[in-house]
Structure formats: structure tokens, C-alpha cells
Amino acid sequence: MNRRIVITGIGWVTPLGTGIDPVWKRLLAGESGVAPTTIFDATTFPTQFSAEVKDFELKDFLNEHYDDYKHCARNAGFALAAAEMAWTNAGLNGSTGVDPEMVGVYLGGGEGPIDFDNFVAAALAGWDTERRELDSVRWAEAALERLSAVVELEQDPNCAAGHIACRFNARGPNFDTLTACAASTQAIGEAMCMIRRGDADAMITGGTHSMIHPLGVTGFNRLTTLSTRNDSCLTASRPFDRTRDGFVIGEGAGILILEEIENARRRGAPLLAEVAGYGSTADAFRVTDMHESGRGAIAAMSAALEDAGVQPADVDYISAHGTGTEENDKTETLAIRTLFGDHARTVPISSIKSMMGHLIAGAGAVELITCLLAIRDQIAPPTSNYANPDPNCDLNYVPNQASPCAIRIALSNSFGFGGQNDTLVVRAVE
Numbered sequence: 001m002n003r004r005i006v007i008t009g010i011g012w013v014t015p016l017g018t019g020i021d022p023v024w025k026r027l028l029a030g031e032s033g034v035a036p037t038t039i040f041d042a043t044t045f046p047t048q049f050s051a052e053v054k055d056f057e058l059k060d061f062l063n064e065h066y067d068d069y070k071h072c073a074r075n076a077g078f079a080l081a082a083a084e085m086a087w088t089n090a091g092l093n094g095s096t097g098v099d100p101e102m103v104g105v106y107l108g109g110g111e112g113p114i115d116f117d118n119f120v121a122a123a124l125a126g127w128d129t130e131r132r133e134l135d136s137v138r139w140a141e142a143a144l145e146r147l148s149a150v151v152e153l154e155q156d157p158n159c160a161a162g163h164i165a166c167r168f169n170a171r172g173p174n175f176d177t178l179t180a181c182a183a184s185t186q187a188i189g190e191a192m193c194m195i196r197r198g199d200a201d202a203m204i205t206g207g208t209h210s211m212i213h214p215l216g217v218t219g220f221n222r223l224t225t226l227s228t229r230n231d232s233c234l235t236a237s238r239p240f241d242r243t244r245d246g247f248v249i250g251e252g253a254g255i256l257i258l259e260e261i262e263n264a265r266r267r268g269a270p271l272l273a274e275v276a277g278y279g280s281t282a283d284a285f286r287v288t289d290m291h292e293s294g295r296g297a298i299a300a301m302s303a304a305l306e307d308a309g310v311q312p313a314d315v316d317y318i319s320a321h322g323t324g325t326e327e328n329d330k331t332e333t334l335a336i337r338t339l340f341g342d343h344a345r346t347v348p349i350s351s352i353k354s355m356m357g358h359l360i361a362g363a364g365a366v367e368l369i370t371c372l373l374a375i376r377d378q379i380a381p382p383t384s385n386y387a388n389p390d391p392n393c394d395l396n397y398v399p400n401q402a403s404p405c406a407i408r409i410a411l412s413n414s415f416g417f418g419g420q421n422d423t424l425v426v427r428a429v430e
Helices: 019-029 059-069 072-090 118-126 137-145 149-154 158-170 180-196 214-222 261-266 295-308 325-346 361-375
Strands: 004-014 103-109 175-176 204-209 251-260 273-282 317-319 409-417 419-426
Touching: 004 072, 004 180, 004 261, 004 361, 019 261, 019 295, 019 361, 019 409, 059 072, 059 158, 072 103, 072 204, 072 251, 103 158, 103 180, 103 361, 118 214, 137 204, 149 273, 158 175, 158 204, 175 180, 175 409, 180 251, 180 273, 180 409, 180 419, 251 273, 251 361, 273 295, 273 361, 295 409, 295 419, 317 361, 325 409, 361 409, 361 419
Parallel strands: 103 175, 103 204, 317 409
Antiparallel strands: 004 251, 004 273, 204 251, 273 419, 409 419
8 A cells, every 4th residue: 555645734842932934934044042051050061051942831732621731741741732733733623534543643752851859859868878878768768758650650752642642532553762863753754654554544743852951961961962162052053064063952842744645635634745755774883873984874865765756866955964963964964975966066955953953852853844844935944053164064054044946855864873864755745
């Protein structure tokens, strides 16, 4: 069965806001969502800034349903709000045009925020100063008193997918994948495959994550993957620039409604774009490094193009993973150059992480939404903060200013720790 899959609804919660068009306008203008961190006191950390979601209230999106989900963790709240937008955008509110048994959920959902303060307090209460070790009995007693069962449950990565299923009565397949920074791109690709083979007629898919907490930032600092430009945080995320020194951690969610095209047409749904191709590979190399030849990225892009039935020269825009790390940017550039040949020199390539930060598991979904908007408005968003050319990164990165251009087919890359490579191809509906 080879059913055509279209996107009929989109929604996002981002460091630049929540409305589709207002955020898109800010992206095209090159505005930044990066600022000093306020979620926790980061003044003693090597990186003291991030791309936080600001002024977000879940009740503004769920209205009368808010009481059912007010206990949600931050990441799940982002996903619910984005899903509410996408569901409405797809014209599904009050719809009888879809069978609940044939509506599924597939998220690239990261873990929820950790109750860090109470966790530390419990650990300190259980510390035996004389023996200089943790007394497990005292720790358990303190933890039972301080830690919340609901908060602990909300840390599970699948909670957001479960909440979405409940909210929209999606009684079909329900999955969550956490393949690091490639998670939501993989989720969208796998959701497309599920509709293709008839397991569902519609899927609520995308991703969400919030790792702006002490353990998350500490981990990435220890890996030396975060920028430490504390004196210039607005320009810290600089993908493909020679002076790049790491990514800026962000948070947020992107949700898309995927449907079989004939079912979508029957109910008069908006056809925003077609998800035409998907490729997924592993580098089978190091946990945090892409193979120096770009073999995994090349294979994922090749598979997605083949699945879509298009050639590299047919691609009009590439949404790069483009993290702003030394390793990713040069290897992704090499992979594009190798696969696309002469076309690599002219095809517009940009990384919105320069403005949005890196939303980790949520990044790919948000970036795919920008591909849809680029097709809709025939314009490529910029890569901001690009000022110093790197001989290893020598392609057209749409530096600093959006570029009007004819876009019918777009390709979106996501590469995750562990060697995960995922690529999607979307095109205008014909």
C-alpha cells in the first residue's frame, strides 16, 4: 500500500512565541529567542544563557480542558498546546471525518524537567557526614516526604503522547521515540509510514523537550557542546561560522497532523504540504561524533530522496541540522556537498537554530514546519550570526537575511547523539 500523506495542521511553542505567522515573521527578520537563563540560577555555570519559552500559560490553549492537564510537566504542556493549535488548524474540532480508532500519536518526546530542588534536598538529608556516604534509609524517608509521585511520572518521555491521546480521543497506535536530537524527525517519518501501510488514517506527530535544568546544562557543558559566549548570548548560536563554539540549548514543541490525502480531501482539510520521503540511518561510529566522511547523513538523505522519487537537483531548499558545533557543521556540509554535487553550491541551506536555539527532541518538528512555511511563502529563512566564512563550510547558508526563491521541494535534516540520522522530504501538494 502506497498511500500519499499530507500535512493538514501545524502548531508550535517556541522561544520566539507560539503563533505560526508571528513566529515565522520573527524568524524571517532574524530575531533571536536567546537570553540569560531564568528557569534556574545558572550564574555559576559555564553557559549562563538559553532559548527559553517565555510567557507560556497552558490554560490559554486548553480553556475548559485545562483542569484535566494542569499537572503536566513543562514539556508535555508545550506538546498539548502545540497539538491544540495543529488540531484546530486541521479543521478537526468537532469533526466526524476521522475514526478515533484510526487516529494515532507518534512523538519524539524527551523527558520532563527534573524536580531538582527536592531531589537535592532529599539527597542532603540522607547524607551521612561521619561515614561520608549516602544513607539509603534516610534518603528514602526524605524522598518519600519531598518528592511528588505525579512529578516523577511526568518525567517519563511517553507522558506527552499519552496526554495528547486523551485530549483528542486518539485511540489508534501510540508511540514515543527518544533518539536524541533526531527524535521528532524520526517520529514524523515513522508516523508517515504507519499511515502508508494502513495502520492509521491520521497521526498527531512531532516532538517536545525541555532540558533547561541543572542536570541537562551540566551534561552538555561536560560534553563541551554548548556555547559559552556569556558576554554575547544573542549572537552565540552561529551555525557554519568559523568562530562557532557550540549550540544554544532551547526548549519547545512542534506538532503536525498527518493524514492520508483522499481522507483529508473528503473532509475539506487544508493541504499544507505532502510528506513525500523519509530516510533513517545510523553512523555506527562514536556516540557523540558523526563519521568524518558524513556517510550516515549521506545515506539518510539519499534514502529520503529515493523514497520521495526525486533527485538531489530537484531540491529547492535544505533545512540543515546546523547546530553550531565544529563537528556537525563541517560534516553536514561535506555530506551535502558529496550527495548534491554542483547543486550544493546554489541550493539555499539554513539553520534556524541560529535564532531558535536547539530544541533537542523538538527541533526537527519545528524545523519541518519552517519548511512548509518556506514553500508557502516562497522564501528561505536566514542563518543568523554568520559573519566569518569557514573553508570547511563553503555553501549557501542564506546568511543573515531571508532569501526569496522558488521552493517546491524541501529537505530537512536531523542528526542525534548515538549516531542517529533522519531526513524528511516535503513538497507542495499537486
